[in-house]
Amino acid sequence: MDYNKLRKDLIDYYGTAMYSGFPAAMMELSKVEKASNEELIKLAQKAGFDLRKYVIDRSDYER
Numbered sequence: 001m002d003y004n005k006l007r008k009d010l011i012d013y014y015g016t017a018m019y020s021g022f023p024a025a026m027m028e029l030s031k032v033e034k035a036s037n038e039e040l041i042k043l044a045q046k047a048g049f050d051l052r053k054y055v056i057d058r059s060d061y062e063r
Contacts, residue, residue, distance in 0.1 A: 003037045006044055006054045013047060 010032040017025035032043055044051060 001037070001041075001051075002054045002056050003040055006040050006049070006051075007032060007035070009049070010040065010044060010047065013049075 011029060014025045014029040014032060018029060028043065028047075032040065035043060041051065044054075
């Protein structure tokens with residue numbers, strides 16, 4: 001799982017929501033910034049992210 005990319009995408013997601021007039025997104029943004037990898041997955045699922053996009057293909061590293 002590419003947790004760095006997932007965290008970045010969640011920050012973008014909640015940051016955009018916050019600046020689009022949803023100030024409650026600031027609380028979620030704070031959670032994302034401090035979240036463990038397991039918590040990131042839960043937050044992404046809650047936001048409706050497709051976690052398959054973040055799975056790392058091990059064969060990419062074997063080349």
